[in-house]
Amino acid sequence: xxxxxxxxxxxxDLEVAAHALLLDVLRDGLDLKGAKRSxxxxxxxxxxxxxxxxxxxxxxxxAVEADGRSVLxxxxxxxxxxLHPLQRAFVDAGAVQCGxxxxxMLLTARAMLAENAKPTRDxxxxxxxxxxxxxxxxxKIVDAILVAAEAxx
Amino acid sequence: MSARPLRVVGHPVSRVDAxxxxxxxxxxxxxxxxxxxxxxxxxxxxxxxxxxxxxxxARARARPGxxxxxxxxxxxxxxPYYGPAYRDRPVLAIDVARYEGEPVAAVAAVxxxxxxxxxxxxxxxxxxxxxxxxxxxxxxxxxxxxxTGLPLAGHFADLSTLRPEPGTNxxxxxxxxxxxxxxxxxxADVVVEDAYRFPPVQxxxxxxxxxxxxxxxxxxxxxxxxTQNPYSVRVELAKMFGVPLARIxxxxxxxxxxxxxxxxxxxxxxxxxxxxxxxxxxxxAASVPEAFQTVRRCAARVTTRVGxxxxxxxxxxxxxxxxDVGAYADIGPRVVQKGTYTATGPYRVANVALDARAxxxxxxxGGAFRGFGVPQLAWALESLFDVAADRLDRxxxxxxxxxxxxxxxxxxxxxxxxxxxxxxxxxxxADAIGWTQAGAADRGRGVAAMLKASVAPSxxxxxxxxxxxxxxxxxxxxxxxxQGTRTVLAQIAAEVLSVPLTxxxxxxxxxxxxxxxxxxxxxxxxxxxxxxxxxxxxxxREQLVRVVAECLGVLTRDLALDDGAxxxxxxxxxxxxxxxxxxxxxxxxxIGRGVIxxxxxxxxxxxxxxxxxxAVGAAEVSVDEETGAVRVERYVSVADVGRAINPLLxxxxxxxxxVQGLGHTLLExxxxxxxxxxxxxxxxxxxxxxxxxxPALECRxxxxxxxxxxxxxxxxxxxxxxxxxxxxxxxxxxxxxVRLRDLPLTPERVWRALRGRVR
Numbered sequence: 001x002x003x004x005x006x007x008x009x010x011x012x013d014l015e016v017a018a019h020a021l022l023l024d025v026l027r028d029g030l031d032l033k034g035a036k037r038s039x040x041x042x043x044x045x046x047x048x049x050x051x052x053x054x055x056x057x058x059x060x061x062x063a064v065e066a067d068g069r070s071v072l073x074x075x076x077x078x079x080x081x082x083l084h085p086l087q088r089a090f091v092d093a094g095a096v097q098c099g100x101x102x103x104x105m106l107l108t109a110r111a112m113l114a115e116n117a118k119p120t121r122d123x124x125x126x127x128x129x130x131x132x133x134x135x136x137x138x139x140k141i142v143d144a145i146l147v148a149a150e151a152x153x
Numbered sequence: 154m155s156a157r158p159l160r161v162v163g164h165p166v167s168r169v170d171a172x173x174x175x176x177x178x179x180x181x182x183x184x185x186x187x188x189x190x191x192x193x194x195x196x197x198x199x200x201x202x203x204x205x206x207x208x209x210x211a212r213a214r215a216r217p218g219x220x221x222x223x224x225x226x227x228x229x230x231x232x233p234y235y236g237p238a239y240r241d242r243p244v245l246a247i248d249v250a251r252y253e254g255e256p257v258a259a260v261a262a263v264x265x266x267x268x269x270x271x272x273x274x275x276x277x278x279x280x281x282x283x284x285x286x287x288x289x290x291x292x293x294x295x296x297x298x299x300x301t302g303l304p305l306a307g308h309f310a311d312l313s314t315l316r317p318e319p320g321t322n323x324x325x326x327x328x329x330x331x332x333x334x335x336x337x338x339x340x341a342d343v344v345v346e347d348a349y350r351f352p353p354v355q356x357x358x359x360x361x362x363x364x365x366x367x368x369x370x371x372x373x374x375x376x377x378x379x380t381q382n383p384y385s386v387r388v389e390l391a392k393m394f395g396v397p398l399a400r401i402x403x404x405x406x407x408x409x410x411x412x413x414x415x416x417x418x419x420x421x422x423x424x425x426x427x428x429x430x431x432x433x434x435x436x437x438a439a440s441v442p443e444a445f446q447t448v449r450r451c452a453a454r455v456t457t458r459v460g461x462x463x464x465x466x467x468x469x470x471x472x473x474x475x476x477d478v479g480a481y482a483d484i485g486p487r488v489v490q491k492g493t494y495t496a497t498g499p500y501r502v503a504n505v506a507l508d509a510r511a512x513x514x515x516x517x518x519g520g521a522f523r524g525f526g527v528p529q530l531a532w533a534l535e536s537l538f539d540v541a542a543d544r545l546d547r548x549x550x551x552x553x554x555x556x557x558x559x560x561x562x563x564x565x566x567x568x569x570x571x572x573x574x575x576x577x578x579x580x581x582x583a584d585a586i587g588w589t590q591a592g593a594a595d596r597g598r599g600v601a602a603m604l605k606a607s608v609a610p611s612x613x614x615x616x617x618x619x620x621x622x623x624x625x626x627x628x629x630x631x632x633x634x635x636q637g638t639r640t641v642l643a644q645i646a647a648e649v650l651s652v653p654l655t656x657x658x659x660x661x662x663x664x665x666x667x668x669x670x671x672x673x674x675x676x677x678x679x680x681x682x683x684x685x686x687x688x689x690x691x692x693x694r695e696q697l698v699r700v701v702a703e704c705l706g707v708l709t710r711d712l713a714l715d716d717g718a719x720x721x722x723x724x725x726x727x728x729x730x731x732x733x734x735x736x737x738x739x740x741x742x743x744i745g746r747g748v749i750x751x752x753x754x755x756x757x758x759x760x761x762x763x764x765x766x767x768a769v770g771a772a773e774v775s776v777d778e779e780t781g782a783v784r785v786e787r788y789v790s791v792a793d794v795g796r797a798i799n800p801l802l803x804x805x806x807x808x809x810x811x812v813q814g815l816g817h818t819l820l821e822x823x824x825x826x827x828x829x830x831x832x833x834x835x836x837x838x839x840x841x842x843x844x845x846x847x848p849a850l851e852c853r854x855x856x857x858x859x860x861x862x863x864x865x866x867x868x869x870x871x872x873x874x875x876x877x878x879x880x881x882x883x884x885x886x887x888x889x890x891v892r893l894r895d896l897p898l899t900p901e902r903v904w905r906a907l908r909g910r911v912r
Contacts, residue, residue, distance in 0.1 A: 027184075033177065033180065034176075034177020034178075036181070036359070038441060038835075039441050039834070039835040039836075040440060040441065041834060041836050043835040043836055044359060044441075046359055074175075075176065075177045075178075077176070078176055083172075083175065083176075087175040087176065090171075090175050091167050091171040094167070094805045096168065096171050096174045097410075097635035097805060097806075097809065098358075098359070098360070098408060098409050098634055099170070099173075099175075099635065100181065100359040100360045100409030100410060102174050102175060106175065124843070125844040126844065128842065128844070129844060132359065132835070132840060132842065133359070133809075133843075134356075134357055134358060134359055134412070134809070134840065135410055135635040135636075135809045136805055136808060136809050136812075137805075137809040137810075137811055137812035137813075137846055138812065138841075138843040138846045139846060140808065141843070142843060
């Protein structure tokens with residue numbers, strides 16, 4: 001099937017199988033490796049990308065569903081060499097360890113901040129229920145998101 | 154070179170790989186590809202125990218797009234067995250499948266979908282056999298045997314005295330005694346004893362195991378592997394394929410978490426054999442359910458007896474532990490002896506009798522997992538310490554303090570004396586949790602302590618290269634898996650060479666390039682690899698100084714390094730200028746070498762631990778009496794680390810350790826029924842989420858610069874996890890009067906215990 005995607009601001013006309021997953025199209029078709037495959041079941045959030053600004057699990061999202069939509073991956077978060085405030089906050093707060101959950105965390109947080117610019121700590125905890133991290137214990141991730149939210153105001 | 158303030162070490166600098174990780178540029182194994190690369194899929198046994206009568210891969214092999222289809226019968230060209238303790242594990246099942254999920258056949262094809270379809274074309278005839286799933290079943294008289302023959306010993310030096318019990322499922326026994334525990338316990342004023350259970354749990358590194366294997370035109374093998382031990386993988390493969398070590402190259406890109414799950418060979422032998430058969434590179438990437446079928450923590454049942462004098466002095470400890478090591482030994486025998494070695498915790502006790510067994514079962518192989526056998530026994534001992542405090546009418550903090558081994562005291566004859574101050578950690582943890590202050594009526598508090606030895610003897614080597622422009626490359630094989638070792642090694646080199654962190658590059662481990670390092674585990678990298686890097690950087694420093702001393706005709710002691718320059722009393726030479734002096738041109742480099750190899754000693758495990766890992770945890774919990782749900786409201790962890798090379802990274806490590814510990818304390822357990830794993834997916838197996846972490850979590854450090862590592866550092870990263878279970882259970886007991894002995898403390902278990910409570 002032919003689909004049209006705008007990924008990180010660039011247009012792509014792609015031929016994909018009807019059952020192709022967005023994650024595979026991004027990783028293998030467009031060589032955007034930032035979104036990670038882990039649980040394959042929409043639990044861990046490592047594959048999270050934004051479709052028209054909403055966080056989706058690319059591991060269980062058909063590429064054809066994204067036809068005509070705009071996709072943002074971690075590779076599109078920074079503005080040139082200038083990091084997005086969330087990326088900056090993750091670096092500064094020590095919110096990154098192995099990095100495998102990081103892109104999903106960043107995009108989930110970005111979607112949340114678009115919805116709720118003044119999240120409380122509890123708001124963040126609730127929003128992260130679909131994003132697992134096995135390294136950090138989450139505290140520094142939550143701190144980083146709150147710092148970035150504050151900085152954006 | 155007089156002491157000057159540390160400029161890089163001890164500072165909370167951002168990790169050196171942070172930028173590539175927040176921009177999605179960091180590369181993990183499954184992000185790599187080679188031209189012509191095939192994709193592998195594995196056919197796994199549906200039975201816990203079965204005779205494999207026939208495996209027919211002919212139809213799969215004939216399918217278009219399939220490059221190779223293998224069963225155990227195809228592995229005649231190499232030695233198909235591997236394993237670090239016993240070489241008991243075939244790459245693919247040979248005659249017998251010993252656990253549900255054991256690889257029986259495998260396919261490499263043009264893409265994953267083709268490989269998966271080809272698996273459906275493989276015919277296997279199984280004869281199911283009686284299976285032993287639990288320790289009780291495996292140890293029962295007449296139990297079905299997981300292994301009938303006696304396998305060959307593996308390559309791990311300190312297991313040269315493997316002690317299986319032929320004709321049973323016991324693959325290794327460990328005994329340690331000193332003094333007379335029987336008499337001491339008979340004469341004790343208070344003896345507490347109980348049986349505790351620790352569940353099988355999985356690491357759930359977010360990146361499941363992955364390997365990309367390629368044989369080149371000369372017959373040499375290269376693997377890009379998600380491994381914590383490239384050098385252990387190399388030796389396994391060299392033995393299997395009968396080739397020199399130098400012909401096998403293991404490269405380690407970023408790891409998406411390890412926690413012990415990626416120690417020793419896992420999928421590498423299978424990927425390498427598939428690549429050999431396919432005649433092209435093969436990528437084998439496990440799914441999360443396959444990771445549950447690859448390795449887990451060794452479950453344990455532990456019976457411990459502890460005797461005290463009326464004045465609170467600990468007089469004797471007896472411990473019997475059975476560890477479930479699953480269907481293949483992996484490193485389980487070492488987990489057992491290492492865990493059991495410190496069954497007495499950080500306490501002074503003259504009379505000790507410890508017995509442990511590693512027991513085969515028809516389940517996923519048990520291996521290394523953060524804590525390496527210690528959490529299972531600390532769960533029992535630290536719970537019993539609180540039971541004893543109750544019986545002695547003593548404060549649990551006070552009773553521990555009375556019995557702590559002191560700084561410099563002997564733990565066991567021949568081993569390293571205690572190198573930290575537990576009383577300081579305990580005092581800080583108790584203060585932070587408000588131990589002596591009245592708490593809310595609906596909250597309970599508990600503490601627990603831990604002591605763990607690191608692997609010994611072990612070897613780490615490093616090379617530091619100083620280039621013509623004064624920048625430096627560190628070659629070392631400690632694996633960056635999130636813990637921050639690449640940053641810590643860069644900080645150490647930058648400090649010694651007196652250059653900014655940005656001038657130092659630590660390259661990824663590659664056995665063809667970076668020198669030998671035994672393993673990235675056992676909290677050892679900062680101390681062992683870190684020392685090797687420090688020595689190598691000091692070697693470079695001495696060369697720099699010597700060049701200037703010879704040039705100026707001054708004594709080396711009159712020279713110092715400062716901010717990228719060698720400073721003489723009246724002159725200053727940048728490193729670029731020193732190298733130009735040395736080589737007469739802008740080229741050449743100074744190479745420093747560091748080797749840390751302490752060797753064998755008379756210590757009970759054959760080597761003296763390079764440091765003791767010591768930590769204390771304090772928990773404040775609440776419980777919902779209606780549902781039995783336990784909530785950890787506050788948690789304080791204090792670890793004695795000697796010196797925090799990077800306080801930011803260290804804090805992150807221990808925060809993660811505490812929350813991972815809360816996993817097996819409250820949530821996690823691999824559940825089996827009729828030989829089948831019921832919950833080997835992340836839908837069914839719940840690891841802690843952000844909202845499961847304690848609302849207040851503090852990780853603190855005692856820093857007395859008393860470690861053997863660089864700048865007085867000791868290892869860290871496992872200690873934070875170990876006290877969590879007993880600290881939480883002790884808090885729950887103090888709140889409710891209910892003492893649980895089986896982990897995890899699920900709402901159901903807690904609710905039942907609360908209901909059964911005698912009021």
